[in-house]
Structure formats: structure tokens, C-alpha cells
Amino acid sequence: MSLNDEVNKRKTFAIISHPDAGKTTLTERLLLFGNLIRSAGTVKAKKSGKFATSDWMEIEKQRGISVTSSVMNFPYGGYQVNILDTPGHEDFSEDTYRTLTAVDSVVMIIDATKGIEAQTKKLFKVCRMRGIPIFTFINKLDREGREPFDLLEEIEEVLDIETYPMNWPVGMGKRFLGVFDRHKEQFVQYNGNEEEVYIPYEDLDKPEHQELVSDSTFKATEDELELLDEAGDNFSLETVLSGKQTPVFFGSALAPFGVETFFDTFISMAPAPKPRKSTEGVIQPDNPNFSGFVFKIQANMNPAHRDRIAFLRVCSGKFERGMNVNLARTNKPIKLAQSQQFVASSRGTIEEAYAGDIIGIYDPNAYRIGDTLIEGKEHFEYDELPQFPPELFKKVTAKNVMKAKQFKKGLEQLVQEGAIQLFKRHRTESYILGAVGELQYDVFKYRMQNEYNVEVELESIGERIPRWLKVHQVDESLFDERNILVRDREENHIVLFRNEFALRWFEDKHPKMELIDLFEVN
Numbered sequence: 001m002s003l004n005d006e007v008n009k010r011k012t013f014a015i016i017s018h019p020d021a022g023k024t025t026l027t028e029r030l031l032l033f034g035n036l037i038r039s040a041g042t043v044k045a046k047k048s049g050k051f052a053t054s055d056w057m058e059i060e061k062q063r064g065i066s067v068t069s070s071v072m073n074f075p076y077g078g079y080q081v082n083i084l085d086t087p088g089h090e091d092f093s094e095d096t097y098r099t100l101t102a103v104d105s106v107v108m109i110i111d112a113t114k115g116i117e118a119q120t121k122k123l124f125k126v127c128r129m130r131g132i133p134i135f136t137f138i139n140k141l142d143r144e145g146r147e148p149f150d151l152l153e154e155i156e157e158v159l160d161i162e163t164y165p166m167n168w169p170v171g172m173g174k175r176f177l178g179v180f181d182r183h184k185e186q187f188v189q190y191n192g193n194e195e196e197v198y199i200p201y202e203d204l205d206k207p208e209h210q211e212l213v214s215d216s217t218f219k220a221t222e223d224e225l226e227l228l229d230e231a232g233d234n235f236s237l238e239t240v241l242s243g244k245q246t247p248v249f250f251g252s253a254l255a256p257f258g259v260e261t262f263f264d265t266f267i268s269m270a271p272a273p274k275p276r277k278s279t280e281g282v283i284q285p286d287n288p289n290f291s292g293f294v295f296k297i298q299a300n301m302n303p304a305h306r307d308r309i310a311f312l313r314v315c316s317g318k319f320e321r322g323m324n325v326n327l328a329r330t331n332k333p334i335k336l337a338q339s340q341q342f343v344a345s346s347r348g349t350i351e352e353a354y355a356g357d358i359i360g361i362y363d364p365n366a367y368r369i370g371d372t373l374i375e376g377k378e379h380f381e382y383d384e385l386p387q388f389p390p391e392l393f394k395k396v397t398a399k400n401v402m403k404a405k406q407f408k409k410g411l412e413q414l415v416q417e418g419a420i421q422l423f424k425r426h427r428t429e430s431y432i433l434g435a436v437g438e439l440q441y442d443v444f445k446y447r448m449q450n451e452y453n454v455e456v457e458l459e460s461i462g463e464r465i466p467r468w469l470k471v472h473q474v475d476e477s478l479f480d481e482r483n484i485l486v487r488d489r490e491e492n493h494i495v496l497f498r499n500e501f502a503l504r505w506f507e508d509k510h511p512k513m514e515l516i517d518l519f520e521v522n
């Protein structure tokens, strides 16, 4: 098979959702399709901490959650599927955002009874900024949920995207009869079991379907469908691939209902790996030389080995185990001897991988987040990974002042690794950490103790709104405990505002000062 064919077979995506929307249940279905697990309940068992062979880091076991964004891969219908799991909720961290830099599309799961929730909105913003195509699965149709039109309107409004329902539900909850598959022009009947019955539109007139079509819910939905055909947006794959329209599928991950159709359609439409921007222009995925970038570093996945694994997205060419590459940042050669591919429950060694694949490589403390690795004589670096604005801030000190040296070393390394962000307060020069989620602090504390033997004290200064202050000379007297002035590692001035009100008040008072939303910069 040619390199180009191998690359075009790759479908690399992340599943994003609010906790409890059904991500685990849906992922499990997909793993069943891929024959990675044999029965439903396997992944769930892992999530609830009953998974015996788990060799994930200690903190993961303690909390019974997945700290690492795991990667699952399997062949399906002629494609090579790579699923990147993204933690949500309290396990939310910068890693969750960074994972989105390594995928070509995302599946967004929405609970039909709830609609869009805060965390989904945040992740979505990153997808929109990066133009990642989004496919939506509205889950739990077997329960009484919100009106389908209502849900679509919410997606359009909150997320600023066009929607195109690929199917349309007839009833919900106890009255859920099935869906009109607009794409394949058939009615898919739900009988409360795993069997789906497919009735082509033209067969609906047949006497055996009389009972179904005379149902009042069915009739009412036919009218809705007509309305949708006339007044709704037209489907455009091009618009979908540019991230401006999302195909929407209604179904139930648990029943399961509509999952296979969703997955087949999604896989056929989802984009293959795209060219990527670098310092030397755009690099094509079928460029024969291997290249890739590190989007995540995970320490201590296996407590017995204390190893660090760098997660690498292959962007061009073919990876082969043991190959020699150049680390672009240092321009030094490095041998990729140990490599791992991640599956739901176990890690296996891989021999080769292609553009689009995600591999784990052993990290001898050499890599940083965003590092580019290249085979051959070319020299370039992929676009820097965006820094995501932290929201939770804490003052950090070493409990034992005698440990100042280890404290500094640990702090520097973990910050460099991208585990957490570091700021220095003006004048006092005290350290302030910034994170996207609470979990980052748990991991930080744990690793400082276990890897650097330093107990740290974290003192919360709460949720803050960071703004970049674009001035050369700062008038320090304008800042205090409410609006804290700090510097980041590049010596940029940043103000941590206590809340929206404090920010507005400051803006009104000092209209000449340019305050930039870190999010908008990237």
C-alpha cells in the first residue's frame, strides 16, 4: 500500500462531552465494533476502579478516573481509527485542550435531556478556533428529553455553528419509535432492543407498516421533517470539513440505537490527516520523511518503571521503531527505540505508524510539549502549541525551606513539561501557579512529592480572569490583592482580575491600557 493510501485511511478524532452525557458508553460501543473489547461494561469497570490490570498512575487509581487522555486504535471498515479520549469535569486540564491539537475531527456528545453544558462549551471554543470539524451525537433518546428543534437551536446559538440533522427522532422516552434517516432515506424503527429495523421511505406505505405510520407521534414528526427539508440548512460536506456546520445524529448509546449508523457515516465523512503549518511552510502528510510533534508528556504511567512517555502525533511519513530522528529544538539526533501504542486497557509495542497516528515514545527527559521530531536532513518546527488561559490560581511554596533547591528544580521541570503554568508576583517574587482544572494541582503536588521529594503548600487565590497587559512601563500602584499583577515566563505582564466586574471597572477607569484576552491571542 502506498504512503498516501496509508495516510488517507487514518481517522483520528477525539470525543468530547460533559460528564455523564454518555461518552464512556458510546466509546465502549465503538470499541466493540473494533473488537477491542468483547462485552459492554469493560470500560465502565475501569472507570469505577474495578479494572484489575490497570497500571496507570497512582493518583488515577485513587480517584478512579482517567488522568491521561488515553488513545485507542483499531481497524474498521477499511479505515484505521484512532480515538483520543479527553477527560472532562474535575479531571479537566490543559491536556484536554492540547489533545485537540492532535486530532483531525471531534465527536461531541450531548445529553438530550440537558443540552449544552459549560465544559462542552469551552472545548468547543477551542475546536472552533482551530477549525476542527465537529460531528454531534445527541444521546439518551430513550429518555424524555428536550425538543429536538430546541436542542438544535441551542447548538447553533451557543456554539455559533450551522446544524444539519442527519436523522430526526420520532418521539422520545417511552414514546420513542425510531428515527427518520435523512441521509439514507429510510425509517429506522426502535423496538426497545438491540435490533434496528430499516424501512426505506417508499416502503412505509405498505400494509405491514400501517400501525406505525398512523401513530399520532409519527404523523406529527412527518410534518416536522417537511419543515426541516424546506427551512433547514442544506447539507454541505465542505462546510462540515471547514468546521462551520455540524452533522447531528440522534440516538442512544445505551440501548444501543443509531450508534452503528452514526459511526459508519462519521467515519466515511471525517477528514483524513491534513497538511500542517511549520516554520518552513506547510508539510504534507504524505511527505516521505517522518515528522511529528509532542502534544503531551505523561510521567509515571507505570509506577514500577517511573517512565515518562511523550505522546506524539505523526504528521508526515512513516514511523519505524528504532529510527533515528532529529529533535528540532536542539538540532540533536535521538533514537526512537521504545515506542508504544495505546489501546483501551493495555499498552503494546508498535513497529510502525503513519501520519495521523498517535504513538507514545519513551522520554529520557529530553522532550518538551510542542517539540518537533524529524527524520532526514530537513529542519523545521511545527507551529507552537497554543497556551491555554488558566482559570484557577494558587500560591505555591515549599513546606520545608531547606528544600528550596529541589523545589525550584521540580517546579521548573514540571512547568517546562507543560504540567502547569507558572507566574511570578511583582515585587514579592512569590510563585503563583495557574491551571485549567483542579486536577492539575493534584498531579503537581503528587509529582513534587514523589519525583522531587518536596512537600508543597498550595494556597488558593481562587478563580481569576487573566489579561495580558500590553505596556512597557507598568504603574504598579494600580494593582493589589484584588487585581494581582504577575509576570509569566516570557516576562509578559499579566493581571489576574478577581472577577468580570473588577475587569470592567478597570477597563472603564483606564481606557488607554490595552488588556488582551489570552484566549483571543492564540
Ligand code: G4P
Pocket: 017, 018, 019, 020, 021, 022, 023, 024, 025, 026, 044, 139, 140, 141, 142, 143, 251, 252, 253, 254, 255
Ligand atoms: P460519561 O462517560 O460521559 O461520564 O457518561 P457514561 O457513559 O458513564 O454515562 C453516564 C450515565 O448515563 C450512565 O448511567 C449511563 O448508563 C447512562 N447512559 C449513557 N447513555 C445512555 C442512553 O443512551 N440512555 C440512557 N437512558 N442512559 C444512558 P449511570 O447510572 O451513571 O451508570 P450505570 O451504573 O447505569 O452504568
